[in-house]
Amino acid sequence: xxxxxxxxxxxxxxxxxxxxxxxxxxxxxxxxxxxxxxxxxxxxxxxxxxxxxxxxxxxxxxxxxxxxxxxxxxxxxxxxxxxxxxxxxxxxxxxxxxxxxxxxxxxxxxxxxxxxxxxxxxxxxxxxxxxxxxxxxxxxxxxxxxxxxxxxxxxxxxxxxxxxxxxxxxxxxxxxxxxxxxxxxxxxxxxxxxxxxxxxxxxxxxxxxxxxxxxxxxxxxxxxxxxxxxxxxxxxxxxxxxxxxxxxxxxxxxxxxxxxxxxxxxxxxxxxxxxxxxxxxxxxxxxxxxxxxxxxxxxxxxxxxxxxxxxxxxxxxxxxxxxxxxxxxxxxxxxxxxxxxxxxxxxxxxxxxxxxxxxxxxxxxxxxxxxxxxxxxxxxxxxxxxxxxxxxxxxxxxxxxxxxxxxxxxxxxxxxxxxxxxxx
Ligand code: EPU
Numbered sequence: 001x002x003x004x005x006x007x008x009x010x011x012x013x014x015x016x017x018x019x020x021x022x023x024x025x026x027x028x029x030x031x032x033x034x035x036x037x038x039x040x041x042x043x044x045x046x047x048x049x050x051x052x053x054x055x056x057x058x059x060x061x062x063x064x065x066x067x068x069x070x071x072x073x074x075x076x077x078x079x080x081x082x083x084x085x086x087x088x089x090x091x092x093x094x095x096x097x098x099x100x101x102x103x104x105x106x107x108x109x110x111x112x113x114x115x116x117x118x119x120x121x122x123x124x125x126x127x128x129x130x131x132x133x134x135x136x137x138x139x140x141x142x143x144x145x146x147x148x149x150x151x152x153x154x155x156x157x158x159x160x161x162x163x164x165x166x167x168x169x170x171x172x173x174x175x176x177x178x179x180x181x182x183x184x185x186x187x188x189x190x191x192x193x194x195x196x197x198x199x200x201x202x203x204x205x206x207x208x209x210x211x212x213x214x215x216x217x218x219x220x221x222x223x224x225x226x227x228x229x230x231x232x233x234x235x236x237x238x239x240x241x242x243x244x245x246x247x248x249x250x251x252x253x254x255x256x257x258x259x260x261x262x263x264x265x266x267x268x269x270x271x272x273x274x275x276x277x278x279x280x281x282x283x284x285x286x287x288x289x290x291x292x293x294x295x296x297x298x299x300x301x302x303x304x305x306x307x308x309x310x311x312x313x314x315x316x317x318x319x320x321x322x323x324x325x326x327x328x329x330x331x332x333x334x335x336x337x338x339x340x341x342x343x344x345x346x347x348x349x350x351x352x353x354x355x356x357x358x359x360x361x362x363x364x365x366x367x368x369x370x371x372x373x374x375x376x377x378x379x380x381x382x383x384x385x386x387x388x389x390x391x392x393x394x395x396x397x398x399x400x401x402x403x404x405x406x407x408x409x410x411x412x413x414x415x416x417x418x419x420x421x422x423x424x
Contacts, residue, residue, distance in 0.1 A: 008397040008411065010388035011420035012370050016292075017255035017389070019417045023243045023262040024050035024408040025074065025236035028313075029198040031098045032175040033205050033236060034058045037078040038065070038105035039183055040209060042231030049076045049236055050408040053401065057096045061088050065106070080231070083109075090116035090147060096405070097121055100128055101172055103149060104180035107140060111157025115149050122377040124336035130170045134177035137164045138184055161186030161225050169194045169306040175202055182211040184225040193221050196307040197266045201237040208234060240266040241313045241379070242407060247271075247290050248317040249386040249414070251279055252324060256291045257417060264288050269310050276300045277321060297321060299329035299364055306335075316342045316383035323351035323387065325364035332359045342380035345373040349384075349391055367392055375399040378406040385410065389419050 025048035035058065037044045049055060051074070059069045059076065065088070068079040086106050093099040093116035106113035118128065128149075132142050135151055138159040143150045153159045161184045164177055174194040179202075181188035193199070195217060203216045209232055212224040243262045250257040251274060264271065264283035271281055274290065278298050282289040299322050304312040312335040322329040323346055333339050340360055343353045348371045352363040370393030375381035381403040388395035397403075400423075403410060411421050 005398065006400055007424055008385065008400050008403075009422045009424055010370075010385060010395045010397065012388060012391035012393055012395065013420060015253065015418050017250050017253045017257050017414070017417040017419060020258040020260060021246055021413050021417060022260045023238040024048070026050070026198055026201070026239035027052055027054055027406045028171070028196075028241070029201040030055060030236045031058055032101050032172070032179070032198065032202040033234065034062065034076075034078070035101035035105055036179050036202060036206060037062065037067070037080050037231070038083060038102060039109055039179060039229055040080050040231040041228045042081070043077060043079040044231040045075060045077045045233045047075050047233065047235040048238075049074050050239065052408055053405045054096050054098065057092060057099065061092045061099055061102055064089065064092060065102070086110050086112050087114040088116060093118060097126060098172060100131060101175060103131065103151065104135065104176035107135065107151045107153060108159055108180045108183040111153040113149070113151045117144060117147055117149050122341060123339045126336075128173070130166055130168065130173040131176045134164045134166070134173060135159075135180055137162045138177070138180055138188065159184035161188040161223070164188060164190045166190070166192040168192075171196050171199060174199050178203060178206070178213070178221065178223065181223040181225060182206055182213070182229060183227070186225055188223045188225070190221040190223070191219065193219050194306060195219055197237060197240065205234045208232065238262045240270070241311065243267060243288065244270045244314045245317050245382045245386065245407070246413070247274055247279070247288065248321050249389060250290045251277060251292045251297060251321055252386055252390050254292045254294055255417070257289070259288045261286055262288055269308060270314055273300045273302060273310070273318065277325065296326035297324055299325035299327040299362070301330050303332040304335050312336060312339060313379050315339065316379040317386060319343070319353070319360060319362060320346060320383040320387040322362040323353065323365065324368065324390065325362075328361065328363045330359055330361050334358060341376035342383045345376070345380070345384055346387060348373055349387055349395070351387075369393055370395040372396045372398070375402040378402050382407065385414075385421070389414070
């Protein structure tokens with residue numbers, strides 16, 4: 001039997017994207033924030049929660065632990081008081097690597113946790129050794145058995161605050177340790193902590209509910225453990241990667257788009273690179289307005305690195321833009337070892353890209369042509385969608401479940417700006 005899975009059919013066009021679009025809540029902020037509700041002693045209401053498959057996966061995990069979850073549009077209410085299980089099963093964890101985020105909070109609240117160990121994924125091997133090392137520093141006893149991480153706090157059931165020095169910058173690793181340290185006995189000092197805005201958003205939510213965290217937004221966090229944190233309401237930050245993706249789409253189509261409800265302070269390097277490529281950008285407290293005139297896109301070199309440097313999650317979209325630029329550019333990927341899978345698919349649309357180690361050399365071509373292409377991971381899919389908007393002819397994109405993991409209403413949003421895109 002042939003299974004028919006949804007595809008996107010995108011009609012390339014010379015029409016510029018035009019209009020106004022609202023940023024959704026950030027996927028990579030809402031996932032740790034949902035996990036952090038496990039720590040709370042009272043119900044939590046979250047606003048600006050994007051409708052994404054990854055959010056469904058994490059709320060399914062919370063339900064499987066015993067939480068009551070209600071979803072109404074972009075508002076999600078979680079009652080964590082009924083959580084009575086400590087095991088996150090492989091069946092759910094295998095759907096999304098970020099599920100490892102429940103490890104720290106389950107362990108902190110119950111003194112014990114069993115979480116399926118995420119495997120490698122399309123973009124790299126992505127070990128979680130730093131998460132485990134950090135929890136061990138907080139005196140957890142950790143055993144890996146039958147594909148699960150079994151973690152136990154010292155007798156008395158509480159983790160013990162301690163210095164934690166990360167060997168490398170890890171976003172979810174930092175988030176796991178922050179969540180674990182919030183209810184630990186004593187003080188935890190985290191050094192070489194990721195400074196991504198999503199880490200800051202999590203820390204701010206925890207502080208709002210009663211956690212004691214100093215140094216938020218810096219690479220050294222001091223967390224003084226408290227007996228409990230309450231609950232309440234919190235609004236998730238806007239998705240800077242979604243915003244960046246729509247900005248690249250606007251550039252490619254020589255469009256004129258206003259993005260509302262975003263935070264331009266999170267996008268500084270992205271905006272700087274877009275200006276280099278020829279974008280005319282105006283920002284206000286919560287909007288970005290980008291215009292690209294009819295002149296050619298200029299090539300921009302970039303190298304991915306932890307925040308505030310250029311985000312790996314925007315690399316593929318900039319590659320689509322560079323593929324049509326007036327000249328040659330290089331993109332160096334330093335975060336993940338296998339995050340160039342969009343290269344071959346872009347090449348099938350006519351792009352001229354050569355990969356040498358962790359560097360892609362992109363020679364701009366005058367046009368791309370529509371093709372049948374395959375999504376390989378979330379951001380690779382986004383790069384193919386935006387390339388398809390300007391390719392000559394029709395592009396069919398399959399395996400779009402990758403896209404649905406991280407982009408809320410992508411067809412509706414692009415269609416409202418004038419794109420011709422359809423799900424079949
Ligand atoms: N790493 C280790 N050991 C660890 C943890 C990480 O060696 O214990 C390595 C990774 O293999 C990678 C590097 O450290 O080479 C950085 O990985 P990081 O841990 O920061 O990535 P992550 O936390 O798993 C988050 C985002 C990713 C984003 C990266 C980098 C979430 C849910 N995911 O992943 O988002 O690419 O940070 O900024 O926050 C996406 O949205 O498309 C996405 C992949």
